[in-house]
Amino acid sequence: MQDGFETITLGVEDGIATITLNRPDRLNAFNGAMMRDLVAAFDATDADEAVRAVIVTGAGRGFCAGADLSGGAATFDYDQSGGWNGAESPVRADGSVDYAHPAVRDGGGIVALRIFESRKPVIGAINGAAVGIGATMTLPMDFRLASEGARFGFVFSRRGIAPEATSTWFLPRLVGIGQALDWCYSGRIFGAAEALEGKLVRSVHAPDDLLPAARALAKDLTTDTAAASVSLLRRMMYAGMGASHPMDAHRLESRAIWARGASADAREGVASFLEKRAAVFPDGVSEAWETFEPWFDSPEYR
Template structure:
């Protein structure tokens, strides 16, 4: 496995740009790319200098799904996920994850785009769930994720037809929040992430991310209980003092970096969504 399958650079604001780097294969997914990507997420999660992450693809595509040669090789041979972490690994990241979808995004590439918190798409970029047209069911939990973004009927439409749709329709459906010109998509996503990195407290960002994904699983009463538990900590924190002082003094805030041992689950009183089980553990 080569680390060159995934590139990672960090700017002065603390924005790490992570790039799928198989442009010769349109960034087609493979177990090697997966391991390199998830390993990169592990590293940026521990790096105190990183405050937000942008994910994109090299060349003209984001990730059009599993590499076609891999699909052909594995066709009819069953499923082997031994040792592979689940595809929701990005949801356990403690830092904001912004997608800059620069081109084709389908199958497992769409799954990974939906694991990001906010999605910028290049005008004209093509999307598809793809699975049904390859004789496959909705993979990697997409049947759970997709209806939460676009509603039941739209999710069934996209999954059953596996049709291709463009960035403009993705925006109307709620799959992406911004559509920008192709040459600007990465810069705009980086600018958004930079604003978070400069102006938002890393601990608050980690807590909010955990709250939103964790609260998808519970009712209002439990979500409120968790919220009050978080408030009991953050309302007395140094970050709150700095946030108010910077606001009153009309200056940029100077928030401390995220502590290496910060545990959003302990703060919210809820487990990390999905935990950190390996895929073979999930399958039992």
């Protein structure tokens, strides 16, 4: 798989892609280049049919210490700093702001939404400090595993700003509104044990065991399953979280069963079960999405 990134590394082994945030001298602090690199990395893992799952971790002793604050007090004044993408100012001549302008968009949210759109399962292997965007970028990941030394913080109230990276949608759904408000109101830093108790992370591991545990989970999720099925059900589950009625899920599931029931994967799944052998599923993720993408792109399911 191609690399050439500025702030991350990307490698694939045995069907598992590992994205490593790679600014260890800055505790992998998030900047515009990292935003662009992460979006490109998930584009690459989606396009690579050999990739079955994605692990995201950090180089050195931190996962991601938050936004790069080297720009000083104006870091979050995007009109002054140029925003994450350096686009022209969204401030009109009369001083009003065009909030639909691309330059207004939160860079963390751009990354979080790209992770949300991933066609492969995503596992966060949180090896150290995960603060601000370092914490919120993990929320659209399917599972979060933490090192014993990991530290978390939703510190926006302590920086005089507001939550970002779509965290106000994900965090209450993951941990409950009371826990989300506790962590966000206080902006305090908390450890891996509290993250586990609060259901932010799935499990806590000794530092040397973290990546092996993440890889073992990725293998468990993908070894005996159809890549197309896993990819589609990931999106179906998220669509269900936002549905207003079970009938919405019924409509989408009915379409999915109809379409996938006639697939080569379905024939292989049944045949392998009856013949008591391991399945060899032939369908690729991209092929399956040719049928499903128009549904998911419609307002009904987004």
